[in-house]
Every structure is written in C-alpha cells, then in structure tokens.
Amino acid sequence: MSSRIEQLIDEMEEYIESCKFQAFSNSKILVNKDEIEELIHELREKTPEEIKRYQRIVQNQEQILNDARVKAEQLIADATAQTTELISEHEIMQQAYAQANDVVSTASQQAQQVLDAATSDANAIRTSAVQYTDDLLSHVQNIIEKTMTSAQFDYESLMANLKQYEDIVVANRKELRGNSDTVQTDDQQASGGEDLELI
Numbered sequence: 001m002s003s004r005i006e007q008l009i010d011e012m013e014e015y016i017e018s019c020k021f022q023a024f025s026n027s028k029i030l031v032n033k034d035e036i037e038e039l040i041h042e043l044r045e046k047t048p049e050e051i052k053r054y055q056r057i058v059q060n061q062e063q064i065l066n067d068a069r070v071k072a073e074q075l076i077a078d079a080t081a082q083t084t085e086l087i088s089e090h091e092i093m094q095q096a097y098a099q100a101n102d103v104v105s106t107a108s109q110q111a112q113q114v115l116d117a118a119t120s121d122a123n124a125i126r127t128s129a130v131q132y133t134d135d136l137l138s139h140v141q142n143i144i145e146k147t148m149t150s151a152q153f154d155y156e157s158l159m160a161n162l163k164q165y166e167d168i169v170v171a172n173r174k175e176l177r178g179n180s181d182t183v184q185t186d187d188q189q190a191s192g193g194e195d196l197e198l199i
Contacts, residue, residue, distance in 0.1 A: 003046075004046045005043065005046050005047060008039060008042055008043045008046065009043070011039060012036070012039050012040075012043075015031075015035065015036065015039065016029065016031070019031050
C-alpha cells in the first residue's frame with residue numbers, strides 16, 4: 001500500500017502533465033498557483049509524519065527480529081519435545097498399526113464374502129428370470145401357431161362352402177334358362193362376360 005507522500009507526488013505529476021504549455025514554448029507550462037501550493041503544503045505536512053513512521057519501523061526492526069528468534073526457538077523446542085514423545089510412543093504406534101491392519105484385512109475378507117454371495121444370488125435370479133421369460137414366449141408362440149392353423153382351416157372350409165353354394169346357384173340358373181350351356185353370373189355379365197375370379 002503506497003504512502004500518502006507517494007500519492008501526493010503522483011497527484012503533482014498528473015497535475016503538471018495536465019497543464020498547458022506557455023505560448024511559443026515547449027518546456028514552460030502555465031500552472032495554477034493555488035492548486036500547486038496546496039499540494040506542496042500537504043506534502044510538507046505529511047513528510048515529517050512519514051519519516052517518523054519509517055524511523056519507528058527501523059527502531060522496532062531489532063525488536064521484531066528478537067521476537068522472531070524467540071518464536072523460532074520456541075517452535076524448535078516444541079518440535080523436539082514432540083519428536084521425543086513420538087519416539088517413546090513408537091512401539092505403541094507399531095502395535096496400533098498391526099491391529100489396524102488386522103481389522104482392515106478381516107473387513108476386506110468379510111466384504112469379499114458378502115460380494116461373492118450377492119453375485120451368486122444375482123446370477124441365480126437372472127437365470128430364473130431368463131427361463132421364466134423364455135417359457136412365457138414359448139407359450140405365446142404355441143398360441144399363435146394354433147391360431148394360425150385354426151384360421152387356415154376355417155378359411156379353407158369357408159372357401160369350400162362358398163364353392164358349393166356357387167355350384168348350386170349356377171345349376172339353378174341353368175335350370176331356369178332351359179339348361180343353356182353357358183350361364184354367366186351377374187358380375188360376369190356386368191363386366192362384359194369375363195370369368196369371375198374368387199380369391
């Protein structure tokens with residue numbers, strides 16, 4: 001963070017840059033006396049205060065360094081004590097690590113057993129579901145095949161019955177016309193004598 005002195009110097013430079021040049025000169029400028037004096041006055045007032053602040057910082061530098069040394073020594077002492085404590089607890093920690101490893105190993109084995117059992121159950125359920133679905137589809141296939149066979153038989157029976165009725169109608173018409181050799185149906189007459197094709 002810049003000091004007020006630095007800010008004032010920046011303001012003075014900006015002010016000078018904004019001033020207009022004197023006529024017929026590239027180096028002389030016209031300044032507002034009140035404005036420049038105000039900046040100089042504030043600079044003169046702030047300078048001693050800033051200098052005193054820097055002096056205080058310099059004077060306190062040794063105290064700051066001493067405090068830092070004390071804190072560093074305290075940190076070193078604390079670290080040494082903690083290291084000694086950790087060394088004394090090393091055997092206990094090794095036992096704790098061994099127990100923790102045993103617990104983790106046992107838990108892993110149990111988890112694997114649970115996973116294997118779940119996988120086996122899932123596979124059995126999947127196999128049963130596939131078999132059940134295949135049985136249903138087989139049943140539906142049988143129903144469709146029987147329906148198709150029945151429909152084919154009914155269709156053929158219908159066509160045979162219709163043929164019989166047609167023969168009877170043709171015979172009756174022949175009899176009505178005096179046993180004429182050719183008897184055309186109404187549809188054949190309407191279509192110019194073409195044979196009627198039944199599908």
